[in-house]
Amino acid sequence: MTQARSLPAISFWRSTTFARVLQASTLFILAGIAALWSIGWVVLWQIDEEEWGALEDLEAELTAIVDDGGPDALIDAIALEDGPVWDPDQIYAPLEEGDAVVALWSDTGDILAGYPGLDAEAERAMVWLDHDDIDDRLRAYGVEMGEDGQWLVIARFETENEAYILWLLSNGTLGLLMVGLPLSLVIGFFLSRSVFRRIETISDTAMQVATGAMDTRAAVSSRQDEFDRVSNSINEMLDKLQVLNQNIESVTVGVAHDLKTPLANIGGRLELMRRDIQDAAATDGHITAAEGYLSDVLRIFDALLRLGEVETGRRRAAFAQINLSEIVDGMAEAYAAVFDDAQKSLTVRVQPDMHIHGDRELLEQMLSNLLENALEHSRDAARATISLTQKGGAPVLTVGDDGPGIAPPDRARVFDRFYRADQSRTTPGSGLGLALVKAIADLHGARVRLDDTAPGAVFVIEFPKEAATLTGADGSPNA
Amino acid sequence: MKILVIEDEAETREYLARGLGEAGWEVTCHAAPQPALLELGGRSFDIIVLDRMLPGMDGLDALRLIRGANIATPVIMLTAMSGIEDRVAGLENGADDYLVKPFALTELVARIRSIARRPALAEQDETVLTLGPLTLDRVTRSVRRGDTVLDLSPLEFRLLATMMAHRGQVVTRTMLLEQVWGYRFDPKTSLVQTHMSRLRAKLDKPFEHEMIRTMRGAGYVIDDPST
Numbered sequence: 230m231t232q233a234r235s236l237p238a239i240s241f242w243r244s245t246t247f248a249r250v251l252q253a254s255t256l257f258i259l260a261g262i263a264a265l266w267s268i269g270w271v272v273l274w275q276i277d278e279e280e281w282g283a284l285e286d287l288e289a290e291l292t293a294i295v296d297d298g299g300p301d302a303l304i305d306a307i308a309l310e311d312g313p314v315w316d317p318d319q320i321y322a323p324l325e326e327g328d329a330v331v332a333l334w335s336d337t338g339d340i341l342a343g344y345p346g347l348d349a350e351a352e353r354a355m356v357w358l359d360h361d362d363i364d365d366r367l368r369a370y371g372v373e374m375g376e377d378g379q380w381l382v383i384a385r386f387e388t389e390n391e392a393y394i395l396w397l398l399s400n401g402t403l404g405l406l407m408v409g410l411p412l413s414l415v416i417g418f419f420l421s422r423s424v425f426r427r428i429e430t431i432s433d434t435a436m437q438v439a440t441g442a443m444d445t446r447a448a449v450s451s452r453q454d455e456f457d458r459v460s461n462s463i464n465e466m467l468d469k470l471q472v473l474n475q476n477i478e479s480v481t482v483g484v485a486h487d488l489k490t491p492l493a494n495i496g497g498r499l500e501l502m503r504r505d506i507q508d509a510a511a512t513d514g515h516i517t518a519a520e521g522y523l524s525d526v527l528r529i530f531d532a533l534l535r536l537g538e539v540e541t542g543r544r545r546a547a548f549a550q551i552n553l554s555e556i557v558d559g560m561a562e563a564y565a566a567v568f569d570d571a572q573k574s575l576t577v578r579v580q581p582d583m584h585i586h587g588d589r590e591l592l593e594q595m596l597s598n599l600l601e602n603a604l605e606h607s608r609d610a611a612r613a614t615i616s617l618t619q620k621g622g623a624p625v626l627t628v629g630d631d632g633p634g635i636a637p638p639d640r641a642r643v644f645d646r647f648y649r650a651d652q653s654r655t656t657p658g659s660g661l662g663l664a665l666v667k668a669i670a671d672l673h674g675a676r677v678r679l680d681d682t683a684p685g686a687v688f689v690i691e692f693p694k695e696a697a698t699l700t701g702a703d704g705s706p707n708a
Numbered sequence: 709m710k711i712l713v714i715e716d717e718a719e720t721r722e723y724l725a726r727g728l729g730e731a732g733w734e735v736t737c738h739a740a741p742q743p744a745l746l747e748l749g750g751r752s753f754d755i756i757v758l759d760r761m762l763p764g765m766d767g768l769d770a771l772r773l774i775r776g777a778n779i780a781t782p783v784i785m786l787t788a789m790s791g792i793e794d795r796v797a798g799l800e801n802g803a804d805d806y807l808v809k810p811f812a813l814t815e816l817v818a819r820i821r822s823i824a825r826r827p828a829l830a831e832q833d834e835t836v837l838t839l840g841p842l843t844l845d846r847v848t849r850s851v852r853r854g855d856t857v858l859d860l861s862p863l864e865f866r867l868l869a870t871m872m873a874h875r876g877q878v879v880t881r882t883m884l885l886e887q888v889w890g891y892r893f894d895p896k897t898s899l900v901q902t903h904m905s906r907l908r909a910k911l912d913k914p915f916e917h918e919m920i921r922t923m924r925g926a927g928y929v930i931d932d933p934s935t
Contacts, residue, residue: 520925527810531894547796562863563889567902594893601896662896 247421254413258405265405269398276391280368281353287329287383288372300375304342307331313342317360320344329385330358330367336378349382356384427456431463443471476646483647483660487529491522498522532661535594536646539668544588553592553624553692554583557617560596564604568613571604573630578616583624585692587673595669598662599628599688606686608632614687623694629680629687640679709824712753713737714744714770715786716763720809724757727813728820739763741770748774753781755820760787760798768801775802782823784816795892814926818878825877837872840932842911842919844872853911853919863888864907871920871930880927904928 295303304313311319313333320330332343346359349369356369369384434447446467447460498519505511538544561577568575596615603613607630616627635643642648644667647660670677670690680687711728715721716739728735736753738744741762748756756774760767771783782804787794798806805819837844841854849865851858860868870887871879881900885891889899904920912918917933 517925528894528896535893559889563899563903564897566863566906567897567899570902590892593891597891597893597895604897 244421244425246424247417250417250420251413254409254416258409258413261405261409262402265401266398269394272394273391276388276394280385280388284329284368284370284383284385287327287331287385288381291331291381291383292374295374300341300377300379303333303374303381307333307342314340315344317344317346317362320358320360320363324386329383331384332382333374334380334382336380341379343382347382347384349384355387358384431456431460434460434463438467443467443474479648480646484529484533487647487660488526491525494522495519495526529661532665536661536665536668539591539665539672542672544591545672548586548588550584551587551589551592552582553585553587553626554579554581554617556589556592557596557615557626560593560600561615564597564600568604572609573604573607573611573613575600576612576614578614578618580618583617583619584695585624585673586695588669591669591672595666595690596626596628598666602662602666602688603628603630603686606630611685620691621694624692626690626692627680627687628690629683630685631683632685634683634685635679640681643679644677709733709754710752711735711755711757711820712744712748712781713757714739714741714762714767715757715759716740716761717759720759720786723813724816728757728817731817731820733820741765741767741773745770745773745777748779748781749777754824756781756783757816757820758783758785758803760785760794768797771798771801771803784819784823786811812925814878814923815880815882818880818883818927821877822874822879822883825874837869839872839875839919839930840934842872842932844869853915856914858910860907860910863903864910867903867907868911868930871928875930875932878923878927878929883927 291303291306294306298305307313309315309319309322315323323330330344330347332345332347333341334348335341344358347356347367347369349356349371351371353368353370355366357364357366366387367384368387369382371380371382373379374381431447434445437445446464449457449460449464498515502512502515502519505515557579558577561575561579565575565577600613600615603611607613611630611632613630614627618625618627639648644663646664648664649660666688667677674693676691678689678691680689709732711733713721713724713728713735715724715737718739721737721739725735725737736747738747741764758767758770762770767785767787771785774781774783783802784805784807785798785803786807786809787798788809795806795808804823807816807819835846837846843852844865845851846869849862851860851865851868866888867884870884874883882894884900884904885894908918908920912920919933920928920930923929
C-alpha cells in the first residue's frame, strides 16, 4: 500500500513542541540569571556594610587616641619604625596587620603621618592609592581631627571575596547563556522530533483512512502514554465509523431491496390494468393491489423518517411527565381484540400509576411495534404477555410471546435496521419496527434487551430510575 | 361550499381541484400565497387547504397572516413533513387539521366535511346522542337500539360515540385512530377494523338493518336506517 502523504511536511523548527521548549528554557535561563544576581547583590551589600563599619571602628579608635593624647599621639600611633610618613615600600607592613591605610594631613596640605598617596573627601568613596605596584581599589573617607584643622583619611582595600563574587556573577551569566541556550535548542530538537514522529504516525493513519483504507488503525505502543491514548480513541472512533458505514451500506441495500419488490409489483399491476382495461372488476382489483403495495413503500419511508426524527433526540425537548401504566393499559385494551381475532391471547399485568418523563406518542408507537411483532412472529395459538412492573423503583416493561422465539445467531441483530431473521423477506414488515423500538427506548434512556431465558421472543425494556431530585426529595434543607 | 386551495406543486393542485370539484365543491386554486391572500381579502371561503411549503413563504407564515387578518375560515394544512413537531406547530398556529402527504383524496374530503359541519354539531358535547332508534348516554355509558340494551366494551362505546358525533359523514380509519385512541401513528395491524367489526356485531348483527356501513377505501358511515 502506498503511503498517503498529501499533507506538506512540517519542519521540526516550526513545531509547537520545539517553540515551547525554547520558550521554557529561555525563561529558565533568565530566571536563573536574575536569581544569581539578586543573591550576589545581597552578599555584596552585606560585605560593603561590614567594610564601612570596620572603617568607622578604626576612626573611633584613632579619635580616642587623639582625645587621650592629642594630635601627636595620633602621629605616633600611625608612625612606623622609619618615621610618621610611610614609604611606598613600607606600606606592606601595616597592610599585613589590618588591611587599612591611613593618612593625616595638616591644614596646609602637608602630610603629617601615614601614606602620602592617599587622599579622600568626607564622602564615602572608592579611591586608588598613588602607588606603582598596588592598583586595587579602597573604601575611603576623610574626617577632621582636633582643633588644628588636621585631615585624617582612612581607607581599606576591597576584599578578595567581593572581586571573586563579581567574577562569579559575570561568568555565571555568560555560562548560562553560552551553555543553556544551545542545550535547550538541542533538547527542543530531539523532543519535538520524537513528538513529531508519534503524531506523524497518527496523521498517516488518518490520511490512509481518508483515502479509503478503512481498515487502517493507528499503532499503539505498550507504554500507554498520552499518544497511545489518542491513538486508542482514534481507533475506537474509526471502529465506530466503520460499523456506521457498514450500517449505511446495509440500510441502503435494505431500502433498495425493500422498495424494489413493491415497486416492481406496482409496475406489474399497471401492466395488468392496461391489459384488463375493458374488465372493470379486474382493473379495480389491480388498483386495490397496487394501492396496497404503494402503502408498503410509504410505510417504509414513514418508518425511516420517524426513526431519523427519534434519533436526532429533538423530541426530548417535548418530554413531559406521563402515566406509563395508563398508556400500557390503553394499548393492551386496543390490541387484546386483535390478538383474539388471530386466535392468540394477550395477558396483561400492569402495576398502576407508574410515571415516567417521556413522549406519549413515541411510547405508544413503541408498544404498538412490540405488540405487532409478537402478533406476527409468534406461533399459532400463542400466548403473548405485556407487563409493566417495577424493579428498584424503575419501571420495567416486558412484551413477549411463548414461541417460537428468535434463533441465537439472530438475537444480536434484531434491532438493526432492515434486519429480518427471514432472509427471503417474504414475511410482512419493513424490518424497521424493532429498530424504532430501540431508538425510542434509547431516547428515553431505557435499556432494551431480549430475555435469553424465555422460550419465546421476550423484549424487556428497563426504564431509568427517575432522579430523586425530580420528586423533590432534597427540597427541605431544614431538617 | 367554496374551497380555497393554496398549493405550489402542479400535479397535487390539479388532483385537488379535480377531486374536490367532483365532491361537489367550488374550488379556487392558487400556486403562490400572495395572490391567494389578496383574494381572501375580497371573497369569503368555507375552507382553506394550505400547503406547508410554498414558494417564498412558509405555509405557517401564510397561516399567521390569515389569522392575523381576523379570517377565521377553517384551515387544513398539507405537508410532506411527517415530523410531530411540524404538526404541533401547524395546530398551534391556528390550523384546524393537519394532513401528511401523500394522502388519499377520500381522507381529505372526509376531513373537510367533518370540519365544515363542526359548528352545526353543538350536540357533539351533549350527554345523550340519538340517531333514529339508537340512543347513547355519555353519563350512564349506556347504549340502546330500540328496546335492546347493547353491552359494549369501553372502547366500543367510545368508537360508537365518535361515529355518532359524525353521523352521516364518512369517518376515516385515521380519524378514528386520532379521535378514539389518540394515536397519531399508523399501526400495521387492523386495529380499527377489529374493533369496528366487534361493534357492528353487537350493534347491527342482531337487527334487520345495518346502521354502520363500510365505504370501501374511505372509511365508515353511521346512518339512521329508516331514512
